[in-house]
Amino acid sequence: MTPMLDAADATRAPRRPAPPTWLVVALACAGQFLVVLDVAVVNVALPSMRADLGLDAQGLQWVVNAYAIAFAGFMLLGGRAGDLYGRKRMFLVGLGLFTLASLAGGLAQQDWQLLAARGVQGLGAAVLAPSTLTIVTAAVPEGAARARAIGTWTAVGAGGGAAGGLVGGVLVDLLSWRWVLLINVPVGAVVLAGAVLWLAESRAGEGRRLDLPGAVLVTAGLATLAFGISQTEAAGWTAPDTVVPLLAGLALIGVFLAVEARTAAPLMPLGLLRVRAVASANAAMFLCGSAMFCMWFFMTLYSQNVLHYTPLEAGLALAPSSLAVVLGSKLAPRLMRGAGPRAVAVAGTLVAAVGFGWQSMLSVDGGYVTSIMVPGILMMLGAGLATPPLASLAMSGARPEEAGLVSGLVNTSRTMGGSLGLAVMSTIAAARSQGSGAPGALTEGYALVFRTSTVVLLVGAVLMLVWLPRKTAAASPQPSSVTSSTSSAN
16 A cells, blocks of 8 residues: 555645746856856955965965866866766756855965865866856757857856956955955855755766766866966966976877777767867857957956056946946847857957957057947957857757767867966067066057957957858757756755
């Protein structure tokens, strides 16, 4: 009788209604906002951290790099883990790690404690970030609705990067540097609670094992490359401290590709790179990211080091740019319906190139409207227009069992492109200014950076026009290897 009673109870048990799509998208976007915000928010707090914890110049660099290296290195692993073990589960694990590490960093009493916390934050972000895009694309069907959802995801993520300087300036000025980390704790707790209650679990590739050799090789390779890139600003491109990790990282990536070609269930099927939508969109994301990511960094330096804005004033000065990237991200899906993703991506990149070209004419005594606001709006409006169609094209080329992996690849392309671009542009600026801190020399260095970025974006626009497919192509699922659960997890 017991089995019959259990069956009857199960039948009578009410099913939890599926949450509205907007709520699922909002939770995923909140996770993405935290991840991107933390890339930028600590920059304003670095001087206060140095004074409080006694960090030297190298230690300050590692406050930023510990996060960035772990973030870039573990991204593909985090994306694949979501495919195999559940996107909701990885969202919760990543956000939990991120939130706990934020608490530890905010309470750190020694420099090593802060650096360790930043590394764990980066690991949590690498697990969390791929699942945010996968959850969005799984919740919304292919077509205009998904394009709008990806536009929202892009806008929130870009807004997190844009808001970093402003949020950091406010928190440091009103409270202390610790709150640029501690602010993540209550926000993370609220998002965690909402995810537990309302996100549905989904996975693909049921029964497959994680490719551990591939995971170790690609994580070590990307982390080593990121470390080498991080050394360029202090040591230069030809120093052994830079060359050795860069070569080692490339060698590890080469071994990874060789292993993947011979593995029955690879972490990253190499055939994925032969899918035009995936390969071209990620290449474009990498190239554009290398130019666009440095905008916030050098605009902040220009406003503070040349125009003598305070940290809070610098953050407020870039607020219109923050609104522009959100506007562009929301406009992109509407434009894609009529013009197609390729045309919108190219147009956005050209708009950004105009902004970067304008910004390259900056001067020592530049006015706010012509030297910061208008070119900043153009640069970030273009970035907002270009990113959603690139993400849509990349995800449209993925089968369901590869969605998390492609999401991780998209985030990796953008992160590694931004890291490499920032390292290259910092070297260009330093070489042009010849180490001088005079406003005139700094202005010449910053102007050359924006001119170089203009050229990179024009090359990117040509690449998109030639290589990107005209339309998003529905991926061909393989039902035999895909399983998905749409019920809410407890």
